[in-house]
Amino acid sequence: MTAQRKARRIVVTSGKGGVGKTTTTANLGAALALLGKRVVLVDADIGLRNLDLVLGVEKRIVFDLVEVVEGRCQLRQALVRDKRFGESLAILPAAQTREKTAVSELQFAGVVEQLAESCDYVLVDSPAGIEHGFRNAIAGAAEALVVTTPEVSAIRDADRVIGKLQERGLPMRLIVNRVRPEMVRSGEMMSVDDVCDILSAELVGIIPDDAEVIDTTNRGVPLVLDPSQRLGAIYTKIARRLEGEIIPFTQLGGGGFFDRLLGALRAG
Amino acid sequence: METQRVQAQEPFVASVGPNANAVPVARGRAIVVTSGKGGVGKTTTTANLGVALAARGARVVLIDADVGLRNLDLVLGLESRIRHHLLDVLEEKVTLDDALVRDKRVENLFLLAAAQNREKDDVPTEAMRGLVEKLRAAYDYVLIDSPAGIEMGFKNAIAAAGEAIVVCTPEVAAVRDVDRVVGLLGNDLSAQLIVNRLRPALVRKGKMLSVDDVNAILRLPLLGVIGDEPEVIVATNRGEPPALAANSPTGAAYRAIAARIAGEDVPAPQAAQAEGFLDKLGAFFGGRAK
Ligand SMILES: Nc1ncnc2c1ncn2[C@@H]1O[C@H](COP(=O)(O)OP(=O)(O)OP(=O)(O)O)[C@@H](O)[C@H]1O
Numbered sequence: 019m020t021a022q023r024k025a026r027r028i029v030v031t032s033g034k035g036g037v038g039k040t041t042t043t044a045n046l047g048a049a050l051a052l053l054g055k056r057v058v059l060v061d062a063d064i065g066l067r068n069l070d071l072v073l074g075v076e077k078r079i080v081f082d083l084v085e086v087v088e089g090r091c092q093l094r095q096a097l098v099r100d101k102r103f104g105e106s107l108a109i110l111p112a113a114q115t116r117e118k119t120a121v122s123e124l125q126f127a128g129v130v131e132q133l134a135e136s137c138d139y140v141l142v143d144s145p146a147g148i149e150h151g152f153r154n155a156i157a158g159a160a161e162a163l164v165v166t167t168p169e170v171s172a173i174r175d176a177d178r179v180i181g182k183l184q185e186r187g188l189p190m191r192l193i194v195n196r197v198r199p200e201m202v203r204s205g206e207m208m209s210v211d212d213v214c215d216i217l218s219a220e221l222v223g224i225i226p227d228d229a230e231v232i233d234t235t236n237r238g239v240p241l242v243l244d245p246s247q248r249l250g251a252i253y254t255k256i257a258r259r260l261e262g263e264i265i266p267f268t269q270l271g272g273g274g275f276f277d278r279l280l281g282a283l284r285a286g
Numbered sequence: 287m288e289t290q291r292v293q294a295q296e297p298f299v300a301s302v303g304p305n306a307n308a309v310p311v312a313r314g315r316a317i318v319v320t321s322g323k324g325g326v327g328k329t330t331t332t333a334n335l336g337v338a339l340a341a342r343g344a345r346v347v348l349i350d351a352d353v354g355l356r357n358l359d360l361v362l363g364l365e366s367r368i369r370h371h372l373l374d375v376l377e378e379k380v381t382l383d384d385a386l387v388r389d390k391r392v393e394n395l396f397l398l399a400a401a402q403n404r405e406k407d408d409v410p411t412e413a414m415r416g417l418v419e420k421l422r423a424a425y426d427y428v429l430i431d432s433p434a435g436i437e438m439g440f441k442n443a444i445a446a447a448g449e450a451i452v453v454c455t456p457e458v459a460a461v462r463d464v465d466r467v468v469g470l471l472g473n474d475l476s477a478q479l480i481v482n483r484l485r486p487a488l489v490r491k492g493k494m495l496s497v498d499d500v501n502a503i504l505r506l507p508l509l510g511v512i513g514d515e516p517e518v519i520v521a522t523n524r525g526e527p528p529a530l531a532a533n534s535p536t537g538a539a540y541r542a543i544a545a546r547i548a549g550e551d552v553p554a555p556q557a558a559q560a561e562g563f564l565d566k567l568g569a570f571f572g573g574r575a576k
Pocket residue numbers: 032034035036037038039040041042063068144145146195196197225226227228229231232233235322323324325434457459
């Protein structure tokens with residue numbers, strides 16, 4: 019366990035449900051794999067697993083995280099390789115019929131630690147909320163990506179989660195998902211600048227709202243493998259930013275919900 | 287305002303005599319809005335159905351069970367009025383009267399907000415049951431906004447409910463999560479389905495599941511279908527539920543669902559019809575149903 023730790027251990031989280039944690043974990047993992055990194059994705063959403071579906075590997079699951087922790091199989095036996103990426107991308111699935119409390123924070127951190135010894139990135143897909151499943155997901159991580167949408171409710175939840183991450187001393191960066199430029203221009207949606215200002219967070223990615231995401235998710239095809247590459251290119255940029263490259267953002271004009279949100283955050 | 291609250295506290299018994307409506311109820315109904323999957327529209331649904339039911343004259347109280355990550359106050363535009371919350375009441379720090387916030391638009395609609403700085407594990411399940419029991423005596427409807435997931439927050443949210451509304455989006459991952467939750471609801475809670483964020487154009491192109499596809503797996507009575515409409519996002523940001531807006535397709539859909547919940551014989555939303563209907567409305571209102 020004390021051997022030199024190799025991998026970056028990153029949790030993808032949000033507080034708010036359905037903002038795109040699983041979509042981000044899968045596509046960012048795929049993008050990193052295409053850049054030549056060895057990546058393991060961990061599904062921390064025990065009981066409500068989705069990551070396997072988004073990657074289209076659901077039929078090849080044999081063992082899961084809970085069975086690893088309970089010593090019923092080896093860690094490597096539970097890893098499901100995504101063959102489209104050769105040896106570069108694997109997922110550790112969550113159990114579907116168990117409770118989140120079946121795994122302790124310590125056990126979860128142990129699994130992540132062990133995975134980190136033989137790859138470049140461990141990405142942990144956190145469940146929604148801030149209960150036990152969330153605490154597990156952040157337990158083994160050394161950094162966090164917070165996903166939010168440009169909506170008041172998602173931002174308030176993100177603010178709460180960022181507070182929890184700071185308590186743990188976990189550095190975090192922000193991904194703003196489902197941005198609709200036309201709504202931002204017409205003042206019906208907050209701009210990415212506003213979101214970053216409110217959350218005082220460093221931005222690492224902006225992802226537009228695009229029906230293509232829904233379709234590829236349903237079909238289990240990572241966007242970087244989509245021939246059009248339009249959205250895939252966005253995840254590749256985020257992957258390169260994680261690698262330390264400086265790539266400018268395309269910014270958009272803003273709406274006027276700033277004051278309301280600040281009021282709401284101060285109120286609670 | 288004070289008199290309103292006092293009125294709402296009076297025990298309520300619906301008429302069960304000869305003039306009773308189709309479905310006579312002696313007591314209010316406690317309905318949990320849940321899904322397993324996050325972000326499918328539980329809070330949006332709770333707020334809009336609350337508004338639509340109250341606009342029909344029913345007495346309605348909404349409980350935000352998402353302790354630590356409350357949102358229902360924002361969606362209703364009541365965030366600046368919250369002084370006390372659910373846990374204050376359960377821990378008997380304040381009276382129910384002190385904690386209930388009256389809606390600013392509709393009479394007879396009240397919100398019991400969640401605590402933002404507490405944990406879901408802090409909620410005493412038995413006290414929550416007792417509170418909902420008490421509310422059912424004074425209100426026609428107690429709608430409980432469940433958090434995502436199937437942990438303690440979810441368990442507390444369903445504990446006191448007699449019925450469930452399950453919200454699902456037409457996506458494979460959502461259907462799997464919802465299916466799991468329906469299993470957990472068991473036989474004690476009768477569940478009905480709302481399919482949210484449907485895009486008929488995508489369904490026709492084969493790029494989105496249809497309502498039939500969703501319900502082939504879930505097999506639940508279909509309460510309604512809501513289209514994916516940017517106006518819902520705008521409404522959330524502004525704190526103005528569209529359920530009251532006259533020329534809003536979403537508002538109309540929520541009002542129809544409210545009528546159905548109240549026992550009115552609104553034609554069942556046949557999946558195919560619902561799609562055609564939504565699609566036409568989308569075209570009519572400037573092609574928003576992309
Ligand atoms: N950029 C996008 N454009 C359009 N749809 C998107 C986008 N990102 C995510 N979605 C859709 O939103 C839905 C929710 O995404 P996802 O499952 O990744 O969220 P999540 O945060 O993991 O949810 P949960 O909280 O339930 O774990 C998905 O079905 C996906 O298709």
